[in-house]
Amino acid sequence: MASTKYIFVTGGVSSSLGKGIIAASLAKLLQARGYRVTIQKLDPYINIDPGTLNPYEHGECYVTDDGAETDLDLGHYERFLNVATSQANNVTTGRIYQSVIDKERRGEFLGKTVQVIPHITNEIKERIQILGNSGDYDIVITEIGGTVGDIESLPYIESIRQLKWELGKQNSLVIHLTLVPYLAAAGELKTKPTQHSVKTLMESGIQADILVCRTEHELSYELRAKLARFCNVEQEAVIQSIDASTIYDVPNLMLEEGLDGITLSKLNLPNTSSPDLSQWNEFVSRHKNPKSEVTIGLIGKYVELQDSYKSILEAFIHAGAENEVKVNIESIHSEHITPDVIKNKIAKLDGVLVAPGFGERGIEGKIKAVQYAREHKIPFLGICLGMQMAVIEYSRNVCNLSKANSVEMEPNTPHPVINLMEEQKSVIDMGGTMRLGAWECKLEADSIVRDVYKNDLILERHRHRYEFNEAYREQLEEAGMLITGTNPDTGLVEIIELPDHPWFVGVQYHPEYKSTVSEPHPLFVAFVRAAVSYVQDRSNATMT
């Protein structure tokens, strides 16, 4: 008998229903009952990973400790569970085929014809069970990207069908997430799309065990009964997922609907204790009852698509709750930083965050935003490219290196203050070749960051090819810039700060990936606190 239980989450009717949030919420409830849970995402696209995808295509690329470039849903998993994910938690069709083809080239299939069934499906099944076989988890939740009926999801659905059969009853179940649309003209919620989607799943040999129905309005008893009858599920297995004002309400909404209880009973696991959500609820209550507010500008070039900066936005929610303030985010497009935008928007901000990014588009705008924050003493946080822009701004406007730039933007700049890392110079392939994942950083005493982290050595996640150019270190330091964090082995500059400024920090790494509900990231917490002080100082100044 299998010791690990498997839950598969599929989606129907429409994409973007929030499978990731439902999976994370269920995992949270199970974790809060004492189970060891992890979540995995299977993405049916052919890219090996989302690392080479433009954020407009797929939102943010999330990076794990072990340096995997992954789907942004893994960010939700970590933020909800506070358990690190890894390469094994995100698998794409590209990776499955790459592995099967590599095995074929090594002759591992002993002369057989290599086919979708069984070779691709076997590879998928193996990838699903890697996490379960590690012995680290009681329950593995596997979310299948896309919608049932998509051509590209078929091998995944077939793999689940086989696995369900192999694992035996009570060791696995399928949760199908669908949409119950409201037709305003008819004044009615409609069940037909859900019926069709459950039927599509059945055509592939899978009977959904639990239905989670996204809806804008409450599902009546009659409507639930109808869904149960026509979709062949028990009535208590019809779970309503009504629109919530924040994703952090979803675990409690699922608890009210009994999603965790029905899951446990179908998996033949004890359903006696109730989940302990006290810490979670404390966070939700602080998030919903702020005592004041601050406005932070997010300066980036992908601001049209909120998902591009998902982890940053969530980190602000955690840090806001910790400080009991509402953090309003004003997204400002870095390509449109005109004098008017500076006067009417940036000047009114309580904090400026210059976002990560790649390529030349919008960088001059980012540099102007840094300059304004530096000169007007507005709290500033620069992340990755944002830190590099702060170095360029200081070089140009304080060190008089007016043509200073990053070689990413201008390969022949006379002052390459941001340079390609040595080990990147021979890199040809673009996928998975950046400096990725967790690296150590040693903090200097008497710095903002030492105070923030309360530690001399930190581990933070990275995703970059360019670095602070050591050749300019002396000149920048003489002009006042403080280097307050470096890699202990290579000396690579990880953190810069400025004196004569209340809170100006640039980091080469991505703190946003490590912020969770139970451990809000200290750097975001401190940045928001600095914004609160800035607001207070400003109002004191206007009163005197």
Ligand code: GLN
């Ligand atoms: N483009 C920059 C680099 O590769 C910054 C990357 C980032 O912001 N993630 O170094």
